[in-house]
Every structure is written in structure tokens, then in C-alpha cells.
Amino acid sequence: MNSNWIKIKNNSKISLLDIPILDISDLRIEIISLCRGSVSVENGCINGFRPVGFFGKDWGRGDTRLFVVLSDDKNGVFYVSSALFKAGIREYDSITPEIPAFHIFEREFFEEFGIKPKDHPWLKPLRKNQDDYKFFEMDGEEIHQVAVGPIHAGVIEPGHFRFMCNGETVYHLEIMLGYQHRGVESLMVQRSSNRLAESICGDSVIAYNLAYSRLMETVKGISVSSKAQLIRLLALEMERAAIHIGDLGAIAGDIAYLMGTSVFGATRTLVINTMLEFSGSRFGRGLITLGGVNFDIDDDKIQRAKKTFDKVEKDVCRMVKTMLKNSSVVSRLEKTGTVSTERAAEIGLVGLAARASGLNTDSRFDFPDKYFNILNAERIHLKGTGDVNARFKIRYKEILQSFSIIGKIFDKLKEYEKEPVNCGYEVLSKENAKDVFAISVVEGWRGEVVHIAMTDGTGRLTRYKIKDPSFNNWYGLALAVRNNGVSDFPLCNKSFNLSYCGCDL
Amino acid sequence: MFDTLKSRIFQGNQFIKDIEQAPMREQFRGLPVLKNSNCDNCGRCEKICPTGALEFNPLRIDMGKCTFCGDCKNVCAKNAINFSNFYKLASSSREGLIIDERTTKELYEKTAIEVKNEIVSMFSRSLKLRQVSAGGCNGCELELNATSNVNFDMGRFGIDFVASPRHADGLVITGPVTKNMAYALEDCFLATPNPKIVILCGACAISGGVFQDSSELNREFFEKHPVDLYIPGCPVHPLTFINGVLGYIRGKKKERK
Structure with a gap:
């Protein structure tokens, strides 16, 4: 690759001074040429690169520096470059009309730094200034609007949905978020901690805490014992299995198949209670810390967990099979x-939703670490039809995949029995490396969780960037409900189960 | 049909029969147990606490801020801080959540919730709640959803979550209340008919939790409206929630007829 980009691997750091600074028009042309292939798909792999980071940083004297991180999934590396906007420059040519996957990144950049992407087709507020939000409107005799939220009927997070309907059929859905915006990124710069990291998104506690820990360990240069690494992967897979089981239950609930709701609800409890046994919290809070994990898992607990997971796996299999034999269930799931x-690749879906649509992205396999490699896990191959049925089935397959990985981790843990699980308290106060740019990507149950950190010449953290998979995928939900009945919206929504707080930060 | 029955039979009975005496795993971090005599005033615990919930010399923990992460216990070399698995943590006063060495679980259970006769007479047999998520992390929401699953089955006590504030007897608030949610929360409160109660659920709602320093919060709601019940946790365990609400609307078992 030319000198316009610098390569970086997952969980590694580069010097901030090595990142090229391009003119924005050149950078735009570079990005478009690298990402153009992403709109074409071959055997489930997208041909080009896709964006995982596109964010600004205050560069002094009113200047703004734009950092771009593209992912080359086939080769497992990231490409980083940047552009500098002098104080007077307030606009540039938008990338979105060429590469639609950038639309939400450019909206975010505009909102945070006020530099306008010219000819952006959908430049609306993302997290702030909701009073200025102008909804897309349609005219017609039979057209009506349905407004939902921010407070929803169930016990879920806040967000506003605006449907344009013709009778029962949804022509267009617009999703307005930002209600959960707590300023997490600036809090992370002020006072980062494992506990703040795991409170960013409470359903992906392990994924977020793991991404934060790996990132800061990279920045501080801390090495973690093999045993702790395995326990972390174990927790990540347990989280995936638990939430997926809960989601199967939620999907069953939305099609009024209450037997499924009850059974999946009860089996999920078994998994998260095992997590409670391992870590003292049902969602694994307090488990991961810088330098390792806080709790050791002894053989006793492993044996008990194995028994529990066997039962859970059997229960889930039995229930899913019963459900999918039922034609009234299948008729609600299929083609909804x-x-x-092609659409998924174009708008840049990631994670579970992308896999259900037939894209083969999974950062566990695309950017594997040493410990994941020794587990010999296998990718899931599923004919991605992209409907609720596919998202239901992929969850089921991932549950089985997770349990198989968990079993292998249990076996491996025995080899490292004597190792310590963390580096002690002193490691927390270790200094950051100076002038670095580091990245960590973890495949949470929803998809890739990207954390990026930058430090200045004194080693102080100056920018902390987080990208949740929901950030890409909300737009996918909006497209999914088109031409469906408005009453199928809850079902579509549950099948994606996106995060409001992860997107709003 | 046959498969469905089989699945049902394999599940057996899942519900917890006696919710007030439900066993809890010993690893659960509930009511902290403090021991001043062990403390050598090293100050590590105060420094590592992510929310500033802990003070030493003498040791005090504000459970309204505490995330029950256990970091203070992990850094304490002298075993001065421990967490018991006692899960009935709800309190009807903010001060009640601040505990010190003298707090034992028996004492806490007896004094934390002040039972009011008018609440008992109005809500003891039916309490419909409207939940408002005001900037939380979805952790408390997951646990509140779990209160209605087949294990905890809160509905059997007449406590339910309803879809509209107009049907509700009270609000359950989770999250630190962001600027963007402040208006909706106020609206929801006004839409709930009187008499109503306000329940705060989780460290974020009670004190702002790990987000207390954020500039994106707007906690004016709590200056305007009184709060009836504080339920600490991060996130709140379903048993903590159910027992807290039951304790408030029904009183203690012995005091009941």
C-alpha cells in the first residue's frame, strides 16, 4: 500500500506521529477507491474495505484533525490515515453519495465538530439538538404518520420512531436517537475505568470491558496471563449465549408464542446465574480488570458449569426445533x-445482522488473537436470507457455537491451572505510552465493538472513541421494516435487538 | 403439540416459591460488611472506587453510589471490606443507604424501609408501574424485564409493568436522567394520576452513578419531586427489586396479619 495509509493490527499501537496527514480531497478519493468494492459481494465476503472509524479530534488553534480507520477484513488489518481542517475550513465534499456506509459517521463528525459534508443526503442531528430534527414526510390521501417514543410500551430504552404508513404498510421508518446520550467518550478521557467501560452498554458488559482492557493494556504495555485471557474469552462467549437465548425468547414473545418465552427465559437464567457464580454479578460486572480478571475459576465451578450448560443446550435445541416445526411460527418469521x-453490504451492516444477511464478517475470525486460534472454532455457514427467520436461526447457531467454544476453554483452562489471573493492583497506575494511537476490536454478541485511544506527548489520554455495532445497524432496521406491516415492527426490532445506549454513548 | 408438552414437562416448576427467603449464591455482592479494626487507612479503596461511594477512617459506603463492583474489596490487603450476599437493599430514605461498621443485615432489614399505612392500604394488593429509562445502560432494564419471567414472576404479587403512565400507580426510574430525557420524564410523571409513588432503581438513578460527573445530565426532576423508594444495585437484582417493592407496599411479614 502507498504512503497515504499506515497499517495497524488489532490490539496494537502505532505512533501518532506516523499517521499520514492528507489533503481532505485526496483522502476522499483514497477512501472511495478503497471502499468502492464494499458494495459488491463475493461468497459472503465484501470486496473492498469498510469504515470502522471516522472521527475528529480537536487539534489546537481551532483546527480539527479527521482520523479515518478502514478495515480490511480479508487480511485482518486496519488502515489509518487522517486529514487536517484548518480553522477556517468548514466544509468538504461528502463521501456518503459514493459510499453509503459513511452516512452515519459523517453525521457524527458534523455534529461534533461542525464541519459540513457537502451534498450529504441525510444530514440530521444524531445525539443532540433534537428540537431541530426534521422528519422525512410523504404526502398522499391515505398516508399517515405513526409516532412512537421516546418512552416505549415495554421496559426498554428510549428512542423515537416515526413511521410513514399507507394503511397497515410501512413505507418509511425514521429513527431518532440521542435520548441516552451521557457524554461517555469525554468521561472516558476524564476518568477512564473498567467500571465506566462496562456501564456504557449494560447488555454487552464483557465485550465493552474487554475492548477497553485490551486497549489500555496495549497503551500501557501490560501483558496478561494465558489463564486470564481464556477466562475473558469464556465470559465473552457466555455473554453471547445468554443474550442470544434471551433474544430467542423475546422473538417468541413478539409472535405470541409464550411457551418459547417462558422456556428461553428460564434457560437464560441458568446461564447468567453461572456468570454470577463466576463473577458475583449476573452480567459479569467486576470480572475483567486491567491486567487480567478479578476471579479465578476452580475445577469445582467448571464441573458445575459444564453440567448446567449441557442442560441449557439440550433445552434450547429442543425448544427451537419444536418452534420451527410449528407452521404458524415459521409463517411469522419467514420473509419478514x-x-x-447487497443492501447489507452497501449500508455497512456489521455483526449478527450482517451475517444473517449473508455477509461473512466476524471479527473473532477476521482479527483472531492467539487464544482464540488455539480453540479451533469454526465459522457458521448459513444461507443468509436476511429476514427475521435468518436472524432467529443465526442466533440459535451461535448459541451452539458458543457452547462448543466454552467446552474447549474449560478443557484448556486445566493446562494453565497454576497461572495467576491478574497482575495485582499496582498495574493500574502504570503510565500510558506517549503519542500513540491504539485500536481494539472485540466481537460482542451484537457485532464488532471498536475502541480507539490516543495519547499526547505526556501520555495523557486525549481522545477515546467508541463504535458500537448498533451505530451501523440502526439504519438496517429502518430499511428492514419497509413494505412490512407496522404490527411486524416489534418483531423486526427484537430480531435486530440494537442498543440505544451504545449508539448514543 | 406433543413436542410442546414434552418441553413443558422437562422444564418442571421454575418459579421461586418463597420470594422473601429465596436463597442467593454466596458469590453475589450485596450488603457490604465493614470492619474498621482491620483498616490501616491506606486509602487504596477510596482511590479505586469508580463512583466515590466509599470513605475510610471510619469506613462508610453510600450504596446509592456503589456499583457493587468489588474493586475496594480486591485492593484491600487487610480484609476490612467484604460483601455479604444479602440482597434486600432497598431503603425508603436516601440517608438509609449510607452504611457503616454498625450496619448488620438484621438491623438493615428492620430499619431501611419505613412502612406507611396509607401506602399499604392503597397499593398492597395491586401496584402498576410505568418504567422510564432515562439514560441508563440497559442493565437495569434487563433485570426489570427478568422480574416478570417465569423464575421471579412478580405478577403473582399484583405488581406489574404497564404500557401507559395513565394506567400506572407509580414510576420506576432507571438511568442518570440525561438532558434529552428530562422533558419526557417530567411529562411521564405528570401523566401519571395521583396518588403515585416514585421508585429509583440502580446507582445511576439514585446518584448519577458512574456518570455523575457528566455534563450531559439534567437531574432537576429530583429537586422537584419526592422519591419514595431507593433500590440500589448496578444493575439491581430482580430479588432486590421485588423484595424492596413488596416491603414498601406490604410491610414486613411479622407486622402483617
């Missing part, structure tokens, strides 16, 4: 809320 493979 479809996102085609």
Missing part, C-alpha cells in the same frame, strides 16, 4: 423484515 445481501 428482509435486508438483502
